Amino acid sequence: MAFSRTASRADITYLRRRPKVGETPRPAKQESAPEPARLSLKRPGAPKPPELPPVKRVLGRVLLTADVPTVTLDRRQSAIGSLTFEVAGPGAVAAIWELTDGTTGIIDEAEQVRTSPEFGRRPIVELHRGRIIVGLRHVKELRRLLILMNGFRGNDPQRLLATLHDDSTFESSHVGTGPYVAALAIYNVDGELVVRREGEGVDSAESLAGAYGFTRTWLPPVQRS
Amino acid sequence: MASTGSIKLQRGGNAALSELMPIVGTVVVGFGWRLIESNGPVTELVPSAVVCNAQGRALSDEHLVFFNQLASPDGTVKYVDGGDEEQLELDLSSVPDNVDKIVFVVYADPDLRKPGNFSSVRSAYFRLADRSGTELVRYDIEGGSGTEVTAMIFGEVYRHRGAWKVRAVGQGYSTGLKGVANDFGVAI
Numbered sequence: 295m296a297f298s299r300t301a302s303r304a305d306i307t308y309l310r311r312r313p314k315v316g317e318t319p320r321p322a323k324q325e326s327a328p329e330p331a332r333l334s335l336k337r338p339g340a341p342k343p344p345e346l347p348p349v350k351r352v353l354g355r356v357l358l359t360a361d362v363p364t365v366t367l368d369r370r371q372s373a374i375g376s377l378t379f380e381v382a383g384p385g386a387v388a389a390i391w392e393l394t395d396g397t398t399g400i401i402d403e404a405e406q407v408r409t410s411p412e413f414g415r416r417p418i419v420e421l422h423r424g425r426i427i428v429g430l431r432h433v434k435e436l437r438r439l440l441i442l443m444n445g446f447r448g449n450d451p452q453r454l455l456a457t458l459h460d461d462s463t464f465e466s467s468h469v470g471t472g473p474y475v476a477a478l479a480i481y482n483v484d485g486e487l488v489v490r491r492e493g494e495g496v497d498s499a500e501s502l503a504g505a506y507g508f509t510r511t512w513l514p515p516v517q518r519s
Numbered sequence: 520m521a522s523t524g525s526i527k528l529q530r531g532g533n534a535a536l537s538e539l540m541p542i543v544g545t546v547v548v549g550f551g552w553r554l555i556e557s558n559g560p561v562t563e564l565v566p567s568a569v570v571c572n573a574q575g576r577a578l579s580d581e582h583l584v585f586f587n588q589l590a591s592p593d594g595t596v597k598y599v600d601g602g603d604e605e606q607l608e609l610d611l612s613s614v615p616d617n618v619d620k621i622v623f624v625v626y627a628d629p630d631l632r633k634p635g636n637f638s639s640v641r642s643a644y645f646r647l648a649d650r651s652g653t654e655l656v657r658y659d660i661e662g663g664s665g666t667e668v669t670a671m672i673f674g675e676v677y678r679h680r681g682a683w684k685v686r687a688v689g690q691g692y693s694t695g696l697k698g699v700a701n702d703f704g705v706a707i
Contacts, residue, residue, distance in 0.1 A: 364677050378631070416630060416632050427631060429630050430628075431628040433587065460707065488670070
């Protein structure tokens, strides 16, 4: 193919003629070429999550009411020692729990069920001498927990008292709108336990479990006597 | 692991990290122990790091790094998945200037269902390794520890005349994590 030394090559941009005097140069075609990949010496990592202010801790005695129904335990309070729940008065405490693997169960003296799966040879939630004990060393395994009360007498309110490892407490008071009342719902939100006062009354722990979307999947192994 | 070249510290002993690695950057802190078998509840040891200022106090409550608070706010001290029982990673080249030392505390979780002490703990140690896993320095905690020990400072990495050093401490607490937290000014 004959090669012309004089004809301009429109296809090669850098050979295009210079603009004549007084002529407005056409802007060069803007190629939207991708940024050349640069060698990064940084370690790859997930993008930083937005900074949130630290949670205000439970200090001393916190009362949960219909107007102030929630409290959040900070990351230390949510993961150290035992969190206990007890009824101040004649009633009894029960619990419905759900682990992060989806296992759920009910702890209720009336059903003679007092344990849940063990971590470090301790049930993560346990009824022990009338108290519900939650082992916070393995809080990562716990997704949510519902604390119930029963044994109401007439219209007398009953108080549910929760105690943290540092002896700080939070509590709520309820009247028996049913044989069982859902007192507190506790959710593990990324390592912080968020507590909400509830108050619904129902006939049984089982029906309350259903109302809150817990499907009972776990029963304690049969004890040999 | 390759422990032949590493320095063995005795209680109270220290070593300069600059003499153990060419560039003092990221170091991995490994914690380990053995528990005597029993039928009852297991002792739950929790390693943690307290990031301290020149006065020996934690910079904030968030400067206690443990399994539910996985990194210091600046990200230079963090829990990682690796060998040993637990591991922490320190990015010593990026630790802020107001950090004077990082103290390694192991506590027995104070679960009400006991035993919240070190009585079943044997062969506890902490060691420092570089990022490739090569052990640089190791402290095997001497002897057993009685039922009165509920938390223990294994050791610390601290600044000395502008350089990082490591010290074997091995100091037991009978007041548990609470006592340790009080000493460092952390609300737990």
